[in-house]
Amino acid sequence: MGEVGDRLLAWYDRHARTLPWRTPPGSGEAPDPYRVWLSEIMLQQTTVAAVGPYFAKFTERWPTLQALAAEDDAEVLSAWAGLGYYARARNLIACARTVADGGGAFPDTEEGLRELPGVGAYTAAAIAAIAFDRRAVVVDANVERVVARLFAIREPLPAAKPSIRAAADEITPDRRAGDFAQAMMDLGSGICTVRDPKCLLCPLSDLCVARAEGIAENLPAKTPKKAKPVRQGTAFWVERDGHVLLVTRPGKGMLAGMRALPDDGWSARADGDGEPPLDGDWQHVEGTVRHGFTHFTLEMQVRRLTAQGSHPKGEWWPIDRVEAEAGLPTLFLRAAQLVLRG
C-alpha cells in the first residue's frame, strides 16, 4: 500500500501549506524541535488560525526553550490567555523546565517524548516524525477522518480508534515521516473536510472506498454527545481609585491558575454560591455574558461595587490596562467589557 504514501507526498510537494512552524518540503531544512513542540501543544484541540498570533508572540518573546523555561509561570499563563485549555500552558511550562534541566535537548524518540508533560500519544508521534524524521503513526482528528473514509470504516468513534490506527499504520510509509504526517493533516484540513469534501481535488479519490460507495461525507460516524446544560453565574466588579479587584483562580478546575474577576462559583459548588467578595451596595450591570465551555454553557451576570478601604485577598489592577494586560480568559474579558463598554 505504498501507493497512498507516494501519491500523498507528491501532492504535498505541490500543495503544502506555508506555516510558521514548518519547513518547506524538499528544502532540506531541519525544523527546530522547540518550534515543532510549541506548535503541537498550541494546536491541541484548536485551529491553525487561532494559534497563528499566539505562536508568533511566544516565539518572539521566548525564542528558545531555555528562555521559556526561565520565565515566570504568571507571564506564560498571561500570554496564553484566550487560547483555552489552560492545562496545556501549565504542562508547557513543566515540559520546558523538564527538558531544560535534562540538558536542553528534546528526546528524539516517540517513547522518550511520550514521558513529557502535556505530550500524549498524538503529540509524541507528531514531534518524532516532524522534528526527528522518525516513522510514527500520527493520528489526529484529520487523520481519523481521512482513514475512516479511505477504508470506509463505519464503526463510530471513539470505538473505531484502534481500527483506524491500524489502518493508518498500513498506509504510513518508511520515508519522509514528517512530510507524510503533515500531508495527511493538510489533506484533512483542506480537501477531506468534515462537510462537503473536495473529492475532485483529492489525490486519493480513486483509492477511497467511501467515495466509491457515496458515503464519504457521512464518515467517520460518531456516537451522539450528551446535551450541554446551561449554568448561571455572577461575576463581581469591585472598583477603587481607578483599580479593579482581580483574583487568581485555584490551581485545579475551570480556568485553573488564571487571573479572573471574583465570582460566585457558577452554581458549581455545593455551598457558598452567590456570595459577593464583600458587603456593600451592589449595582446590577446591564447585559449577560454567554460563554460556551466543552460540557456546559454559562450565562453570567455582572454586579459592580465601588469599595472603600482595603481588601485582604486579590490584587488591584489599573482599570485602563485590565483589558490589554491582565491576561484574563475570554469569559472574564467579556465580563470586564460589559462593565467598561456596556
Place this chain on the structure above:
DNA sequence: AACACGGGGCG
C-alpha cells in the same frame, strides 16, 4: 471508558 477541560469559526 467516561469525563473534564476553552474558544472561535463554520454552515
Place this chain on the structure above:
DNA sequence: CGCCCAGTGTT
C-alpha cells in the same frame, strides 16, 4: 445554534 478542531490527564 449545533458541530467541529494538529488531545491530554484524571478517575
